[in-house]
Amino acid sequence: MFEAVLLKNIDLPDGHLLATYEAGGGYQALAKVLREHTPDEVVELVKQSNLRGRGGAGFPTGMKWGFVPKHADKPKYLCCNADEGEPGTFKDRIIMERDPHQLVEGLAVSAYAIGAETAYVYVRGEYVKAIRRLERAIAEARGKGYLGAGVLGSDFNFTIHIHCGAGAYICGEETAMLESLEGRRAQPRLKPPFPAVAGLYASPTVINNVETLACVPHIVMRGPHWFRSIGPDKSPGPKLYCISGQVKKPGLYELPMGIPLRELVEDHAGGPLPGRRIKAVIPGGVSAPVIPRDGLDVGMDFDSLAAAGSMLGSAGVIVLDDSTCMVKVATRIIEFFHHESCGKCTPCREGLNWVVKVLRRIEAGEGAPGDLEQLDKLCKGIFGNTFCALGDGAAMGLRAALAHFRDEFVAHVEERRCPFH
């Protein structure tokens, strides 16, 4: 049986309180780094652990931290990406609601490592409960000297501010998040300069996901080798999987990186609903291309899923069974991206609008010959040409649906109706 680390406190009734967290060994990592390690050594530990970002892109966290210039005359910032907008994803919410101190400690250790004295946690505005619990945790931690001026008697000063989002998926994209934090419309920024060099207020800034930061204290306490021993070496660690959709036991699961998708869905999440068969699984939030039933033996880690033509993304696993119309799912997903497109670049803004119109027509049984080719062409025009990865995600997902389930699309066009109705 795999030992839960990140979700250790999740089912405790007072998991969100400082006392519970401390009782389980909380804030010892912070004390340890302040006592025993220089910031550079902490960066080194994280590099050795091979921790990769849990926000979606899987970028090596230690390497990202390493890009922050050592000597800058500007303050440095740590931003926590708690915008969690990727459909099918809810892990960060659960951490913040039920074990917020884990994030607070992760923030403090990480800020110490990169030399930041201020962190902003960008939480999506809908997460009211998470925000309240996080606020309370910050206040408690400040009261105990884990935050504030001279943390635990050291010369490390650290403040955490919460910034509430207001309902825009694009704020999860890290540079759009910075724009949003600066009080602008959340539209992605050009890179370079990269945030590590010139991010928030043009200062060196590190942006990390909630789960990524939550891993850091455990790496400090148990060592990088422990972390690397779990799952594939290049993509290791304990991992939170969000399982939802047409499955018996939806929920949040902590299991090793690289666990086969089939095992995750069929064993841990109990498999399909009675009388149903799994038709396909979206393994990493709706940006991740769908994997048809016969591809489920893939390992749930960044590299294996990429090799299989999909991605781990946010590990939001959505299970679809055979009662579900793929055209409908694809349409709904594209509607989502269309609705959330920030509007900055032409292919995403205009292209997705066109795609939505065609898909809706097909789904409604009003498709025409040539529509599918038009969709292929639009995907080509969008993919790789958008400003940020939102447009890419949309095009990739649609391409996968068109490739794996083309017959369903064709049926809609030819029969001029949805065969599932």
Next chain:
Amino acid sequence: MVGITIDGQRLDVEPGSTILQAAQRLGIDIPTFCYLKRLPPLASCRMCLVEIEGLRRLQPSCATAVTDGMVVRTNTPLIDETRSSMLDMLLANHPLDCPICDKGGECELQDMVVAYGPRRSEFRDPKRVFHSRDIRLSPVIIMNVNRCIQCQRCVRMCEEVVGAVALGTVEKGMDTAVTGFEGSLASCDQCGNCVEVCPVGALMSFPYRYKARPWDLAETDTVCPHCGTGCQLTVGARKGEFMRVRSKEEHGVNRETLCVRGRFGLDFVESRDRIKRPMVRRDGALVPVSWEEAGDYLRRSLAAVENRAAGGLASARLPNEVLYQFQKLMRTVFRTNNLDCSSRWSAPFDAVGPLLASFYTRAPLQEVIDRDCVLVIGGNVTEENPVTEYLLRDAARRRQAGLLMLSARPSRLDADARLVVRVPPGGEAASLAAVVAGLLPSEALADIGETTGGEGPDRLVAALKEGRSVTLLVSVGLLRSPEARATMQQVNNLLRVLQLLGKEVALQFLFDRANQLGAWDMGVLPAALPGLRPVADEATRSALGRSWNAEIPSETGSDIDAMLDLCVDDRMGLLYIAGTDPLVAYPDRNFAKRALGAAGLLIVQDTFLTDTAGLADVVLPAAGYGEEAGTFTNNEGRVQKVRKFREPAFEARGNLEIFDFIAALRHQTLLPSSQAEIFEELTRLVPAYQGLTDDGLGSDGAFTTAIPTPPTGVFFAAPRPPSVHDGLVLVTGDGLFHNGYYSERSEILNTVAGDPYVELSTPDAARLDLSDGDLVVVRSARGELTAKLKINRSFPRGLVFVPENYRALHLNGLMRWGEYPCPVEVQRAPAISEIGSHAPAVGGKNFGQGMAGDSL
């Protein structure tokens, strides 16, 4: 340098250059929409994507820096397909209403589709429609959101270049729309730069709307007549009728930008306030006559005043050739140096002359402000010289120039300044003296006397010490003050001290008249001959005299103040006024009126029927702006061609022709007499203009060159500190929408300017129990006026500002010559009264197309 290969051609470029810039240098065309040369790249339209060897994805060439050895391709099938696909997507929701679109024929989207576009589109779903009627954002700007392609050029122009931050982007994704706060631009600058940069027909000029098709317009490149910045613009006329103004990206100091006056304020050429025929005074009234009758009348009256003094006053809005000929006429035919070229102030030439000779920098503004420190002294550059302000903002934001402001009036540019020193009105000279004292080593202080520093000047000293190069930009408004001489002397001191400290210095004036520097250069001054050489200088006098075949009087003449004194003393025989309206502009209306009435013979030669013309004995209709060719010299010392785009209206004659006519009445001829020959003569006789040729004034004009003479003599002593005045003082000047004479004859400017107003600080308003929009009375020892109150949060206590050039307000009726700033009281206007009889109803006028069919 880094080497790049594009489509097989190799090129070395500066590090940091983008692929797009490199391609442009190779003449390789890459299509763009969102790219704006003067701003950092946005890279959102994705039209400029190119292939880079070794990279999987296409990259935006506008935003990708060249790296050494980079190999780029811009002409592959994949790129063709991608460009076509971008256009296809843009067109999917574009209304394609080109036949009724103002932009049809000069639309970048249209052009792009022709060049790269899809031959046919598969799009067959209903299009997005934001609205069925265009949205009237302001009196001059109208929007069709359906046509917008979201390039964001307009919004970035408004925020980053103009600094108005009036336009913005609302909603997101497909609903994204460009608009103003709550859908209105009613309180923006109305500069229309957003309209200019719009590649499609989304933002449009309302006055020009549906008026013409681009291919029906005759376009003439010329120079804006409104201020000394000297922006290049292109006038579009149809059969001699003025239609619109545009600007070109590549040309002039302005490079595509204009302010509201340049873009929308040229309709004054169609003003009905024209002088149609010559007029002479008979039995107390002006009656229209023929040119011959006017000649007879003049011959007689000129003879009658022959033995008394003569004087000439010309507008600094007239071209160089006209001004040059005017002073020649006055000096040779009427044998006088009584000359001036401003009705609002007289330049103390003993202070201004040496300052200009030693320091005036005749070079592109762009270069002059690309320095460590740029100190702007006096005035309000945002309102007086808006396009200069845009460049200053750019220098401060993107070029690391440390912008320093020293003035009584706040301006929007303060926000971009490293340091703002607010001085009491009239206190500029004393503050500058303190700065000079702060920069000088203390033992030198004895020389120039004691000065009181203060926090502002001290910080200015520190900032100036830091820079290696310093540029001073001096508002001409400082010449209004009785302290003008001292102010100019202190500017001189400051430049000398900076020079002694080893700094590279530069100086330009911020003139509010289009050809003020030219007017000075041409010698329309009592103490200076063409080339700013003193009248007292024997050698110059005789050299010019030889060329002009006449003897030039040797004594310094009278400036405007002294000329009016001569009139009042009944000693002025002839007062010859060309193109200016001293009755409205002279800072003492009562005195001006008395003086003008007392001149023996008052000739007014003008395009418009001014208040002054109403007092004249003879009124001569002259060609207006756009009706005669010539040159202007702008603040940079750049000589640019002002071109003719139509014939003089009614019986008006060219100014030069009228001078010939007058000279002939005195049995003399002014040779040469054509504009081209006069230009040629002045390039021989005016040193700074030597070497200029007509051909050489290409599309960007050419620079005059003066050889700086080293400053002579000791430092000027510090002035007395200004007498402290507890009460309110009135200063005046240009507003954004009005800078005189021309602007008040522009219907469009009148519409956007709205009613005249009185500006006051928040604490003063509170003390007087006044709130924004209240009608207030401003009262001086001389008179009073009533206007609406505008509270300005950044105004200093004690300052009252009323914009000039609302003719009917009779602002100069409050002022007395020599007393500026003018002490005043402000109070709430009595509740029910005949007020408003004063205030002209200029706001809300309709013009052009009616508002019908457009929702405001």
Next chain:
Amino acid sequence: MSMREKIRQAAARYPDQRSAIMPALLIAQQEHGHLPGPILEEVADILGVERIWVYELATFYTLFHTEPIGRFHLQLCDNVSCMLCGSEALLKHLERALAIKTGETTPDLLFTLSTVECLGACEMAPVMQVADDYHGNLDIARIDALLARLRAEGAQAMSADVAAAAPPGE
């Protein structure tokens, strides 16, 4: 604390006042229910930022409302996971029960019905957010119970409002 004070306090978290526009709008919306033009102007004024910047943000983010909405904003998630778990039927039911269409507000100004993108609670799909609370694992019976509770709460609150607005009785 007045709205102005709350906004000032929130603004202290940032080195640049422009950053505080979003928190300020959230505060203003809590006070006023929605964000009409004069409120946007006030926010701009308090922070000393350009009005258009405030307007841009008030329209960009879906949680801000420039138009009035009902006392209870029913925000049903209809993204993939919830859709797979039956949100469509629930939406139809809500429209019928409230006699309005999605996007509309009931005439008594009690309910506004919207569909929203993923609420980040797919483990309890289908989910609906009302005010600060998430209601998960919904079915028609639960929706009916929730509506009944909200109606009662609303009626109570409204009579309290009326009482507060009425002149003191004899």
